[in-house]
Amino acid sequence: MASTLAPPPAADATDPPNRSVLEARARREIRLFPTPSYWVGAAVLLALYLVLPLVLSDLWANVLVLAGITAIGGLGLNLLTGYAGQASLGTAAFVGIGAFTASYLGRATDVNNGLGQPFVVYLIAAILVGAAVGFLVGLPALRLRGSYLVIVTLGFLFVTTYVLTQWKTVSNGNLGAPMPVGVQIGSIDFTSFDVFGMRDTPLGRNQGLFYLVWIFVAITALLVKNIVRSRPGRALQAVRDRDVAAEIVGVSLFRYKVGAFVVSSAIGAMAGVFYGLYIQYLTPNQQSIGLTLSVQFLAVIIVGGIGTVYGTVVGAVIIGGLPTIINEFSNHIPYLTASTVSAFQGIVFALLLVVTLLLEPWGFAGAVRRFKTRKLRRTMVPGSAGSTGATTG
Amino acid sequence: MVLAGVGVVLLAILVFLAFDGPQKFFTLFAAGIALGAVYALVCLGFVVIYRATGIVNFAQVGMVVFGAFVTYNAVYTWGWNFWLSMLFSAAVLAVIGIGFERFALRRMTGKPIFSIILLTIGLYLLLQSLIGAIWTNAKDTIPNPWIGKTVSLGSVNILQVDVVTMVLGAAVLASFFALFRYTKVGLGMRATAIDQEAALAQGISVPGIVALSWAIAGAVAVIAGTMLGSGATPKVGLGLGISAVALQALPAMVIGGLDSPIGAVIGGLVIGVAYEMAVGYQTQYIPSLGTSGFADVLPYLLMVLVLLIRPSGLFGTRDVQRV
Amino acid sequence: MNQKSVAKLVGLAVVAALFVVACGGGDKTASNAAKNTTTTKSSNAGKAPKTGPGFDGTTIKLGVITPQSGAIGKIVADDIGTPMTSGNQVYWDSVNANGGVAGKYKVSLETADSQYDATVGLQAYDKIKNDVAAMQQVLGTQVLQAMQPKLKTDQISAGPATLDAEWTNDPNLFPIATSYQLLSINGIDYYIHNGGSKTKNICVLAQDDAYGEAGVQGANYEAQKAGFTLKTVQRYATLTDKTAQIQALKDNSCDAVLFVATLADTKAAIQTAIQLNYTARWIALSPAWLPSFVASSESDASFKTYLEQNMWVSSTGVDWNSPVPGYVQMRAAIAKYAPTQQPDPYFAYGFQQARAMDQILEVAVKNGDLSRAGILNAINGVGTLKFDGALPDFFYGTSVATRKQPTPATIFSIVAGVPQGLKTLSANYTSAAAKTFKPAG
Structure with a gap:
């Protein structure tokens, strides 16, 4: 979290001193913390981060851990889909790849021939494996677009579950494999979290994972934010909007399209590691790591706001929390019985996705921006429209 | 050239397998054709929408399984005649299709293709979830006239319900052909498929054509879903297993060419036969590929192969890349 | 607000948070406190049994993890899960009508949907685990396999509604029938x-x-x-x-x-x-x-x-109209609490499974401990699970090592x-x- 508190990078220092108003505004827009209110926001988030696990029940800690994991994967997917414009149904495949890499390397040596490596090792390994596979998937993406890319990435998802199932050393086949049990960094064990022995009893696994996962949400968010607000980010958007034109002005399609796949897949695999730790046991089949999971990630970026970082995180909390909220209140909803709750959850999820796409294509972030713009219009010079572009967030 | 080479190799494999054990081979082949007929019907629905709008319509998957349940409701709950029920279901799904187009897809004009595809996925999930809420305790098969009956073709027995599926598949393909070839509306549909703006300029009602395409897709979905729900191969019966089968048809569509009806049928049959052959022979000849599951990914591998050689599919229109 | 004051604010938030870390909050500490107040371990049946999650002193809450939706889950639910759960329910209805376990403690069931999938099953488990004293039923080999490590950590006992032989080796599980x-x-x-x-x-x-x-x-x-x-x-x-x-x-x-x-x-x-x-x-x-x-x-x-x-x-099991006492009792309970229930082997299994749970809970009451650990202990105190002819009796003994799987099949x-x-x-x-x-x- 320390990096959140660092002052904004001094990328502007080398610029010529004479800057136009326009330039200044552009500069402000790409800053990490453009206004002081962002600092307050960061402080509030930090406080929430520290306090929430202490007051949350197991169930809600569980929900927020899953939301954090979804946010990580969603951030990666947003880079690929929101910024680089490459549609993919393959996110779940990378989650599976990350999870099983972690499982194989991290589970104890007496459990299905695991290798018993510590957290840091299997996390880094999973990220590297994810990046490598992402590179391979990115290559055909150079030639495919639109519908084709969607179907091919779906095919990749099926092939991944098949390969994982057959690769019994790693996945233990149809039976599935347990994930590593403990999560230790140095002397901190996140599965029974305690700071300097200050508590009588350590926090539970879900609460500990909350601390771990949300650090990585912050790191991933900063990483993605830094990519998109710098030259690569603008190149990605150029590729998305006019790929041939982008190439003409010197943007390497190979570098940025494939690069987007590599980074996004690495992040997806990282989300997979945490997914594995969260779920503790994973079967390599379509039900566990299949189309439904991929669509869930897509829903996160759509509902939160495609092409925005904070929107993705908000979307993850909404999508992650929704089923549990419905479930908790199911007793108060008429006509809802035990056997129709999950159908109802499905309907709400699908409706949320459809309605967002129809009414607020830029999702939560778009609604916020519109609200701000309207306020701005009312208070500022009449008629001056605010920026409605959805690409800078 | 390369494509012909691949075709020859695949054919040679088939001939080899046929001599290896004719009874087994032809049984599997028949099952493959039956399975292919189902894939073909699903794909024809995909193709109609692709031609009209240029997107792969995942809502088709939902319409297939929803259509099966509507037919079931008419046959079983209301006790209607099978064909009448199917007709009724086709009408319902045609209306749903038009509704999807009118109230959802039309509003997405000009949006990124990706958002539109995602919308169709949302509609697919919506239909599928509705089934869980509406039909909480359905039977495992739609009652139909061919239950448990087979016909013999030499030494091979084929389910009657599969024969009906094949006939219906052929009929749909033929009516597509007739529609596109001999009717004015069909001409408009072809024009729209080639260039929407030009079609508009010629006074063709493109919105009308798109709506009609959705209606047709809904009706075709009902045929596919009803036959699957009636126990056609792969005999998943009435349930959400139908949507899994419908999803497997996607690679067939790419292999055939996204916009070609005949391509959809050929692609479906290729995938169907390849699937059965893989289940039948893979464990015997290439046991290292596992005890099951290879057959499920083979269609996608074939798809990638075709894409590498001929990105527009076997019968698809070659894209002119616009800059 | 200038940057300095922001930094102060952040610092304050951190200090406040660490303070909360140090002083507690969250349910772990609460449950610890509860543990401390009720550690008076007694083995006489007269005193109220020790409470714990899922047992508030009057009602014992048991979990059921069974598929209710999903492509395969729906089929399994309609045909296996639903009758089995209703077998559980009818048994407890009949026991509750007589006052409950040991004549005092009523039993209620809380169901969660596993969709017949390990991953979803684990979420279902997390959803209800804090409400229940034990799992009456966990359906699906893969689902249960994935759940085993959690059951161990949480000291929750569970009744497998799947017949894999290896369940016998897990002290948290109480299989009832031939594998x-x-x-x-x-x-x-x-x-x-x-x-x-x-x-x-x-x-x-x-x-x-x-x-x-x-x-x-x-x-x-x-x-x-x-x-x-x-x-x-x-x-x-x-x-x-x-x-x-x-x-x-x-x-x-x-x-x-x-x-x-x-x-x-x-x-x-x-x-x-x-x-x-x-x-x-x-x-x-x-x-x-x-x-x-x-x-x-x-x-x-x-x-x-x-x-x-x-x-x-x-x-396993016998003909539906068999005169063995176990089935006579079951048919009587059906007539009273679920008259529309059709003869169904999964119902019968669910009924017998609840019966096994009942025998374990009786022992736990006798030991004066209806906490999760107490119920887990009670499994090793039942000696032999008896089914009055509905199923072969299952010898448990004092640990997993002494369990003897019944070998007969019907x-x-x-x-x-x-x-x-x-x-x-x-x-x-x-x-x-x-x-x-x-x-x-």
């Missing part, structure tokens, strides 16, 4: 001694997953002990076409087929066999069977006839019109191999 492995062993052995022989071609058609593997394991053991080899083992992925597999059985001239399937695939497999003119002696394990396969509303006559002529079911033939569609061919059949089989550790 899949033993059902396979006995089923094949019965065939060898009743109409078949070792020299016939004996084959296996199994689902390609953990459950299928359990069946294959049993078949291999019986083959090895009885001295024959399996002609072929065919596997299929659930809800896919089985033409190739049935054709392979036919090509191998299999005289008998051990059928390790769930009822989601039974119909498709048998219809394919009929289509391919293939007849054999099918020996199905209990999960492949569904009474409605031969119900009068079943529209496929050839399917019904084929089952009646060619299929046996290797299962071999049924299929007869339309009798309750459950099942008619006993041989009750409590135990093969020589069954007596020596040990589940893999």
